Amino acid sequence: MKKRLTPLNxxxxxxxxxxxxxxIGGVLGLVPFLSGLAVLFDPLRRKSAGASAIHVASLSAIPEDGTPRKFSVLASRADAWNKSPQTPIGAVYLRRTGPKTVKAFNVVCPHAGCFVEFVAARKSYYCPCHRSAFALDGAIASASPAKRGLDELEVEIRNGTEVWVKFQNFLAGKAEKIPA
Amino acid sequence: MKFFDWLDGRTGYRKIIHEALYENVPGGARWRYVWGSTLTFTLAVQFITGIFLWMAYSPSSQTAWESVYYIQNEMTGGWLLRGIHHFTAQAMTILLVLHLMQVIIDGAYKAPREVNFWFGVALLFLVLGLSLTGYLLPWDQKGYWATKVATNIMALTPIIGPALQKILIGGADYGHHTLTRFFALHAGVLPGLIIVLLVGHIYLFRRHGLTAKEPRRRPDAPFWPDQLLKDAVACLAVLAVIMVFVLKGGAELGAPADPSEPFAAARPEWYFLFLFQLLEYFKGQYGFFDAPIVGALILPGLIMLILVLMPIVGKWRLGHRFNLSFTVALLLGAAMLTAIAVRHDAKDADYNASLRTAHRDSERVKVLARARGIPPSGAAALLREDAFAQGPRIFARNCASCHRYDGHDGLAQVPSDPQSAPDLKGFASREWIAGMLDPARISSSNYFGATKFADGKMAKWVKRNVPKHTAEQQAQMRQIVIALSAEAQLKSQRALDEKDSAEIKAGREFIDGDVACTECHKFHKENEEATAPDLTGYGSRQWMIDFITNPAHERFYGKRSDRMPAYGVEKMLDQKQIEMVVDWLRGDWFEPDTDLVSK
Known part of the structure; x- marks a missing residue:
């Protein structure tokens, strides 16, 4: 058997x-590890696409009596390496407030991010997840867990008939509208 | 220090660290003992970089190449991470050979270390398995076709071969499940087995101690710090070499795999080239079984067997010498086969042309992917619909048996058939048309030389009239060239055409008037007399598409058309293919904005 040596002094x-x-040991470990961390933290460099006006519907498709109607928002989407033309990136409720004026709400509930439904019988929006409720104008009904009303989006009527919405998502759970 | 005392009381970690650091090194630290440590180090690098790569890799036939492209070209530090992983894999193979050599030279495989030697041999094959599976994962042309050859050979195994192949590639053909399976092997099964065997390998190594090189030059010393420092310096040298390769070249990523685009230059990774070359000598059928089986399975199997038996053979009086000479012969043989393969490829014109095309494709697809984004159907589609990539291929396959492009077939190869139709490089450009109207050149092989128009009306007209032209008429001819070329609306002449609008106007009038091209040709207005090709829009995109669709159309050569087939009418090429070859000939393919290119 070999003899173990304990170093002297x-x-x-x-x-x-x-x-x-x-x-040297530190360098040996750090080189692969740091190059990996750079890739791991790459997402921090990426920003969300930002709001741009998107043609959502034609004016005539929105009920004239002021009932809101849901429309999908289509846009070309970039997902890492993929660029997909015209895929749904969200949805909006459009409601007429006059013959040539339209209001738009993002369907995403500002509480936790579920999609709200418009209930015609009660003339208000309900969120199925945590029962947040919102009035026709988007304001929070009392006893809702949401901290703010539905997120209103800028609307522009172009050429008299085209409804363009500046589509954007906002952080859920906050009292203020903070772009996501 | 109370915490550490507590921790030691619960775990005994101090003893473990002590065991690890104060292992006895008989005869003191030496450089020749570093190889095992460098291998452990490279393996650790592969685990670290591999796990990070895993976070961005997506194994499916529509996302594998794409995600690797994204890692390599878009993610921060991705090229570095992938480069380290790629070249460390190669360094590992070299270190494996060095480690094995040392074990055999020093007789470290002999009793009582037989079992540890077998652990080592098993590890060697597991690491080679990692290389083999990792080669496919980027799903580029090279990995795809090289791996396909490997799995096809596997299918030749008697009886179980076809089933084995199906199980490995996850179906009857290559696809999503080939990648999911290879990836699971590469990132799960093989590394897991390696960890288990490596623990055993190191445990047995510790149990039997280091095989000392006699004579011992110095008294025994503990592993820490002298040997560990030597090991660390050796690992640093390995890392430095790897970094040189990463920074100088970087890991290659070929064009995305395309099952419809065979890749003649597919080769395995360089350290498997000897096997590839070995297969060259085993072709056809040996009675009961297929010959490649001998080169791919039986011979390597025998070599493996001898390797495994080395500890037993070593007991024999001449056993050690046999083992040593066998290993040296094996390495020399492999080196020789590798050299033959490399030299053979260097001289092979097909191989080199294929390599050039592959390089062109891989550069092109990066430009397209960056400028346009990759469609969900995958990046191969970008190349399939790209005039720059497909034009020369279509030309080489369909046109180059008669035509040439700058003297070659579009892919820089000179076809075996002699040229018998015009060279179409720069077709309809000013220079090209000037050559057509040059009495010395119109009947040369680059124009009408080998066609039935070599002595036709046009050639006769040029040869009879042009030499007699006065200075004024020569000027008219120049303007005709400019005007006719402007019909093509070539991208490369856009600026020239704009600048010379006055000359174009004059030239057009000569075509119809003084020089009387319209005696035979139609030009912008009805012409019942016209018997020669329509010069309206000559060389323009639509003109060329129509021409290739049917050169015997009455608008072109009519009944007098030579051998050229009606590619569109006879459905030899589809509309998209005709468009792509036309766009390529006209130099009109997608080019991204310059700021994207420079990025």
């Missing part, structure tokens, strides 16, 4: 050797 055994061994 370890303090005196080449400090430089220990130090360089440790240093």
């Amino acid at each position: 370890p303090q005196r055994r080449g400090f430089i050797k220990r130090f360089s061994a440790g240093l």
Whole structure:
């Protein structure tokens, strides 16, 4: 059997050797690890697409009596390496407030991000997840867990008939509208 | 320090660290003992970089290449991470050979270390398995076709071969499940087995101690710090070499795999080239079974067997010498086969043309992917619909048996058939038309030389009239060239055409008037007399599409058309293919905005 040797007087055994061994060991570990971390943290560099006006519907498709109607929002979407033309990126409720004026709400509930439904019988929006309720104008009904009303989006009527919405999502759960 | 005392009381970690650091190194630290540590180090690098790559890799036939492209070209530090993983894999193979050599030279495989030697041999094959599976994962042309060859050979195994192949590739053909299976092997099964065997390998190594090189030059010393420092320096050197490769070249990513686009230059990774070359010598059928089985399975199997038996053979008086000479012969043989393969490829014109095309494709697809984004159907579609990529291929397959493009077939190969139709490089450009109207060139092989028009009306007219032209008429001819070329609306001449609008106007009038091209040709207005090709829009996109669709149409050569087939009418090419070859000939393919290119 071999004999284990305990070093004599370890303090005196080449400090430089220990130090360089440790240093080199650190470099050896850090190079692969840091290059991996760079890739891991790559998403921090990416920003959300930002709001741009999207043609959502024609004016005539929105009920004239002021009942809101849901429309899908289609846009070309980039997902990592893929670019997909005209895919649904969300939905909006459009409601007429006059013959040539329209209001738009993002269907995403500002409480936790579910989709709200418009219930015609009660003339209000309900969220199926945590029972938040919103009035026709988007304001929170009392006893809702949501901290703010539905997120209103900018609307523009182009060429007299086209409804363009500046589509955007906002952070859920906050009292203020903060772009997501 | 109370915490550490507590921790030691519960775990005994100090003893473990002590065991690890104060292992006895008989005869003191030496450089020749570093190989095992460098291998452990490279394996650790592969685990670290592999797990990070895993976070961005997506194994499916529509996302594998695409996600690797994204890692390599779009993600911060992705090229570095992938480069390290790629070249460390290659370094590992070299270190494996060095480690094995040392074990055999020093007789470290002999009793009592037989079992540990077998652990090592098993590890060697598991690591080679990692290389083999990893080669396919980027799903580029090279990996795809090379791996396909490997799995096809596997299918030749008697009786179980076809079933084995189906199980490995997850179906009858390559697809999503090939990738999910290879990836599970590469990132799960093989690394898991390696960890288990490596623990055993190191445990047995510790149990029997280091095989000392005699004579011992110095007294025994503990592993820490002298040997560990040497190991660390060796690992640093390995890492430095890897980094040189990463920074100088980087990991390659070919064009995305395309089952409809065979890749003649597919080769396995360089350290498997000897096997590839070995297969060259085993072709056809040996009675009961297929010959490649000998080169791919039986011979390597025998070599493996001898390797495994080395500890037993080593007991024999001459056993060690046999083992040593066998290993050296094996390495020399592999080196020789590799050299033959490399030299053979270097001289092979088909191989080199294929490599050039592959390189062109891989550069092109990156440009397209960056400028347009990759469609959900995958990046191969980008190349399939791209005039720059497909034009020369279509030309080489369909046109180059008669025509040429700058003297070659579009893919820089000179076809075996002699040229018998015009060279179409720069077709309808000013230079090209000037050559057509040059009495010295119109009947040369680059124009009408080998066609039945070599002595036709046009050639006769040029040869009879042009030499007699006065200075004024020569000027008219120049303007005709400019005007006729402007009909093509070539991208490369856009600026020139704009600048020379006055000359174009004059030239058009000469075509119809003084020079009287319209005696035979139609040009912008009805012409019942016309018997020669319509010069209206000559060389324009639509003109060329129509021409290739049917050169014997009355608008072109009519009944007097030579050998050229009506590619569209006879459905030899579809509309898209005709458009792509036309766009390529006209130099009109998608080009991204310059700021995208420079990015």
